[in-house]
Amino acid sequence: MEFLAYLVSGISLGSVYAIIALGYTMVYGIAKMLNFAHGDVIMIGGYISYIAAVNLGLPTLVAVVCAMAVCTVLGVVIEGLAYRPLRSAPSLAVLITAIGVSYFLQNSALLIWGANPKSYTPVVEGTLKLFGGQLSISNVSILTVAACIVIMIGLTLFTSKTKMGKAMRACSEDKGAAQLMGINVNRTISLTFAIGSALAAIAGALLCSFSPALMPTTGSMPGIKAFTAAVFGGIGSIPGAFLGGILLGIIESLARGYISTQLSNSIVFAVLIIILLVRPAGLLGKYVPEKV
Amino acid sequence: MLLEVENLNVYYGAIHALKGISFQVEEGEIVTLIGANGAGKTTSLDTISGLLRSRTGDIRFMGESIAHTAPHQIVEKQLAHVPEGRRIFLQMTVEENLDMGAFTRPKSEVDASLEQVFALFPRLKERRRQIGGTLSGGEQQMLAMGRALMSKPKLMMLDEPSMGLAPILVEQVFDIIKSLHKAGTTILLVEQNAQMALTIADRAYVLENGQITLTGTGSELIHSEQVQKAYLGG
Numbered sequence: 001m002e003f004l005a006y007l008v009s010g011i012s013l014g015s016v017y018a019i020i021a022l023g024y025t026m027v028y029g030i031a032k033m034l035n036f037a038h039g040d041v042i043m044i045g046g047y048i049s050y051i052a053a054v055n056l057g058l059p060t061l062v063a064v065v066c067a068m069a070v071c072t073v074l075g076v077v078i079e080g081l082a083y084r085p086l087r088s089a090p091s092l093a094v095l096i097t098a099i100g101v102s103y104f105l106q107n108s109a110l111l112i113w114g115a116n117p118k119s120y121t122p123v124v125e126g127t128l129k130l131f132g133g134q135l136s137i138s139n140v141s142i143l144t145v146a147a148c149i150v151i152m153i154g155l156t157l158f159t160s161k162t163k164m165g166k167a168m169r170a171c172s173e174d175k176g177a178a179q180l181m182g183i184n185v186n187r188t189i190s191l192t193f194a195i196g197s198a199l200a201a202i203a204g205a206l207l208c209s210f211s212p213a214l215m216p217t218t219g220s221m222p223g224i225k226a227f228t229a230a231v232f233g234g235i236g237s238i239p240g241a242f243l244g245g246i247l248l249g250i251i252e253s254l255a256r257g258y259i260s261t262q263l264s265n266s267i268v269f270a271v272l273i274i275i276l277l278v279r280p281a282g283l284l285g286k287y288v289p290e291k292v
Numbered sequence: 293m294l295l296e297v298e299n300l301n302v303y304y305g306a307i308h309a310l311k312g313i314s315f316q317v318e319e320g321e322i323v324t325l326i327g328a329n330g331a332g333k334t335t336s337l338d339t340i341s342g343l344l345r346s347r348t349g350d351i352r353f354m355g356e357s358i359a360h361t362a363p364h365q366i367v368e369k370q371l372a373h374v375p376e377g378r379r380i381f382l383q384m385t386v387e388e389n390l391d392m393g394a395f396t397r398p399k400s401e402v403d404a405s406l407e408q409v410f411a412l413f414p415r416l417k418e419r420r421r422q423i424g425g426t427l428s429g430g431e432q433q434m435l436a437m438g439r440a441l442m443s444k445p446k447l448m449m450l451d452e453p454s455m456g457l458a459p460i461l462v463e464q465v466f467d468i469i470k471s472l473h474k475a476g477t478t479i480l481l482v483e484q485n486a487q488m489a490l491t492i493a494d495r496a497y498v499l500e501n502g503q504i505t506l507t508g509t510g511s512e513l514i515h516s517e518q519v520q521k522a523y524l525g526g
Contacts, residue, residue: 163391163395166384166388166391166392167392167395169381169383169384169388170381170384170392173381173382173383173384174379174381176343176375176379177375177379177380177381178392179342179343179362179363179364179367180341180343180363180367180372180373180375180379180440181364181367181392181393181395181396181439181443182364182365182367182368182395182396182443183364183392183395184362184364185364286383
């Protein structure tokens with residue numbers, strides 16, 4: 001029963017990672033850049049939903065929608081101001097800019113909301129008790145897993161069935177050729193950032209329900225872990241990000257439960273290194289050799 | 293005049309790739325640019341489709357300047373470019389590739405265009421659900437041409453469509469170009485295979501080191517001593 005409890009908490013934590021990882025992987029897949037500020041967009045999403053729910057007393061769902069709206073705009077503005085001018089710059093310049101944006105967001109949050117952690121109440125209350133009370137699953141866990149599955153399926157359908165979704169895949173493969181099809185590459189990248197940031201806002205609200213202390217650095221660690229999850233599953237792959245996120249959550253939860261709380265992060269990253277040694281493209285990533 | 297290119301000067305950093313190039317394509321023509329590797333053929337096409345920018349001069353398509361128009365808007369004006377190396381979307385299916393070609397078209401017209409392309413390239417119809425990367429080189433070239441056709445171009449620019457293909461496939465590709473032309477598409481063809489290109493071309497321009505050094509009708513150039521020596525191994 002203990003194992004089952006760890007497994008359940010791993011899956012629900014993993015679902016948060018997966019939602020963040022989906023944003024990472026979308027942006028990487030289309031813009032071919034690692035948006036290290038993604039984790040901080042999660043933090044902003046957390047603050048906005050906190051303000052909306054606690055300070056303004058709005059219903060939870062409305063608060064999350066507010067956070068999504070703010071983060072979508074934020075993501076599009078970040079892309080337009082910081083990344084778009086560097087479209088043809090070396091990838092290292094873009095990476096450093098992303099780290100700069102990350103610090104900018106953290107310090108802005110510090111300035112606006114201060115360093116003291118805000119205690120966040122879960123987006124939904126209550127628990128589900130199974131096996132006569134031996135296994136309890138919080139409703140927020142159930143909601144998280146459900147949200148993650150819905151988002152994953154939604155994104156898969158979007159990229160495989162819709163015109164804009166297919167245009168995203170075309171941009172991901174060859175931006176020059178995509179332009180020659182009449183696809184507006186800048187607009188497509190903006191849309192990707194909008195989707196990724198909206199997901200980050202959802203993740204922000206859910207994340208704060210798991211660890212209720214909201215601080216300007218709240219997004220960093222989950223951001224890095226979700227990035228790891230995206231690489232683990234195969235960066236650029238939507239089902240890969242989902243699988244990577246869930247597995248990462250399970251490994252972390254089991255390591256924390258059976259081995260050591262302090263070592264859990266080290267174990268997570270050690271497993272990642274081993275997997276990447278065996279499968280350099282990640283679990284579901286496709287290693288596509290260049291055709292010369 | 294369908295396409296007028298006037299005094300293009302294009303640079304890659306310090307390299308002066310096009311040195312004041314001007315040429316025209318009239319409606320209904322097949323015009324070819326021939327020349328050696330690095331002469332500026334691909335650069336010319338990339339500049340017309342907006343992927344590269346010229347520092348001087350102008351490009352007019354149907355009388356309207358497109359020198360500062362974004363590439364995706366140039367496609368909307370019905371000027372299609374089949375790039376060098378085909379550049380089909382290798383991870384997308386044949387049908388998805390063709391869908392992307394029709395990105396600028398209203399949904400209601402796409403099915404009819406798809407049928408036209410399938411009629412011209414029955415092979416693509418057989419393989420419509422196959423992933424682009426699994427096609428042979430010849431099929432990929434067909435797909436690249438079919439994809440460009442989906443945008444219903446008035447002018448189709450083809451960059452080295454015969455590159456890397458077996459002789460029998462080269463013939464097939466040229467047959468298709470002729471039938472596209474017959475169906476009313478104007479063609480601007482860039483080729484290293486000067487013999488084939490000059491045979492089907494109404495007019496031709498010879499590019500050398502970023503400059504046009506010779507121009508004339510296809511048959512004039514095929515018999516010109518200079519061209520024979522430099523490009524036809526005569």
